[in-house]
Amino acid sequence: MADAVLGSSDALLAGLDPEQREVALATRGAVCVLAGAGTGKTRAITYRIAYAASAGLVNPAHVLALTFTVRAAGELRGRLRQLGTGMPGQESFGELGLGLVRASTFHAAALRQLNYFWPRVVGGRPPQLVDSKAALVREAAKLAQVRLEGPAVKGAAGKGNRSAGLSDAAAEIEWAKVTQVRPDGYAGAAAAAGRSPLAGIAAMASVYAAYEQLRRERQLIDFESVLELTAAILGESQAAADQVRHTFRYFVVDEYQDVNPLQKLLLDAWLGDRDELCVVGDPNQVIYSFTGATPSYLTGFTAEFPAATVVRLVRDYRSTPQVVAVANQLVRSGAALIAQRPPGPGPILTEYSDDDAEAAGLAIGIQALLAGGTAAREIAVLVRINADTERFELALAQAGVPYVVRGAERFYERPVVRQALVLLRGAARGDAAGVGRSRPAGFPASDPLPSSVRHVLIGMGLTQGPPGGGAAARERWESLAAIAQLADDMHARRPDATLTDFSAELAQRAELGHAPAVDGVTLTSMHAAKGLEWDAVLLPGLVEGLMPIVHARTPDAIEEERRLLYVAVTRAREHLYLSWSPARAAGGGRGAGRPRSRFLDEIRLR
Secondary structure (H helix, E strand, O other): OHHHHHHHHHHHHHOOOHHHHHHHHOOOOOEEEEEOOOOOHHHHHHHHHHHHHHOOOOOHHHEEEEEOOHHHHHHHHHHHHHHHHOOOOOOOOHHHOHHHOEEEEHHHHHHHHHHHHHHHHHOOOOOEEOOOOHHHHHHHHHHOOOOOOOHHHOOOOHHHHHHHHHHHHHHHHHHHHHOOOOHHHHHHHHHHOOOOOOOOHHHHHHHHHHHHHHHHHOOEEOHHHHHHHHHHHHHHOHHHHHHHHHHOOEEEEOOHHHOOHHHHHHHHHHHOOOOOEEEEEOHHHOOOHHHOOOOHHHHOHHHHOOOOEEEEEOEEOOOOHHHHHHHHHHOOOOOOOEEOOOOOOOOEEEEOOEHHHHHHHHHHHHHHHHHOOOOHHHEEEEEOOHHHHHHHHHHHHHHOOOEEEOOOOOHHHOHHHHHHHHHHHHHHHHHHHOOOOOOOOOOOOOOOHHHHHHHHHHOOOOOOOOOOOOHHHHHHHHHHHHHHHHHHHHHHHOOOOOHHHHHHHHHHHHHHOOOOOOOOEEEEEOOOOOOOOEEEEEEOOOEOEEOOEOOOOOHHHHHHHHHHHHHHHOOEEEEEEEEEOOEOEOOEOOOOOOOEOHHHHHOOOO
């Protein structure tokens, strides 16, 4: 048995680079992994868990791995599952029980604990969770007699104006709650932090107070309340704290630079007086301070845990040396990345005469990439603000290039996707039971998988090409087309795959947060691109006022904009295009003479 364990341990370490191996060997106590972009941090922490299990130092059932998104949690579970089941050409470590590791977001883990402990500690049913603050914020504004169309959005069309004010107010409440600022302290804290709510600080304080009043009166909780109440229960009930700390004894926190004070409060409650905490983060990817996230917990980790092991991952396996060189020139502190891939094409910086010319130029460049063999799904246009995607949508549509606009909504939470999954499961049960279904011409009884799936999706509105309607109609079509593409991909891998097999794979993808890659160029914001990567990345709009953004006035805010550009650059594996235009419209006019981004002055392309 000892030889078997030793063999598993050696096999696990064999596939790691020296720094990743150092992470894996740091099996106990406080560990801080400073991981640059593309350096294999997920691989390092999954192998650390596996190695500790193989050495008998950690029971996987006592591990809680915390991430910030469902997709990231799903990726971590998927990596551990691969280690447990083995992949073609890989060794299986299934005997280690890696499937027992719980990988979750902070909110999901806290909600499970809150629902479990509330009846036992507080008594009665847990409060109802509100999925969105919008309706409650709207009522709170009426109660506080505040118009949310603040001065910054006056002149906008009515609905859009109200929507902007509502979203801004909800974001302000979230910031206040995660930074542990109460309504009576909001005005002072917001002024000190340089916040500029659309409704004004004083009015926003009134809305926040009314929001909390309504929430308590109706016994509702929001996502911030979930974390706060869970921490409070663990702080007040020793029995609950003991039970949680017995269950979860080893913690891993990914993207630790994005932790906010409320999450840290809960993490401390989970951890107690122990030091079994491994954190992974990158100070150069701090881009969410406006939400309350702070890198101070990462940068101050060794002050909190003086005996901590610190490991730096600097070998970049994602990007070519040419892309890495651009990224390194944007870094102000920390170790530079060391590219591990073979050389690729040099990044290209282009000045266009105006915004329309830039959009048209990018469309031509994308057509060239497609003609050169780069798949559309492996190309992304990353913009600083979401509203800037519109001009590229128009240019790509005119050029006949397929595209998809990636937003914040999770793919498997879209109503049309949920409906499709239900219908496909029903169709699979019908096939398994031998129940005949009426089929249109061209769909024989023994359809291959792609035809069976399209038979269901056509009934939901899937057409041969995208519809000519608005954004909602296009998103619905894109969602259905993405599911159809998944069926094509599965049939290519497994020609005998059935609807039952496909439904099972979709259920697993939904659990892991693995959205399909739509066969189109991705248009999204730099913030939304974090954690993703493409073969080719185009970064337009690199002008003062957009990069850095106009409201970034302090040195700290400017540095965050620099880090955001670093994140955007490091999404590219091979092709990187940077561009700017001095004028918004042809012939000059408003915005004419805009200087290019100051960050471009620091980049030397070679």
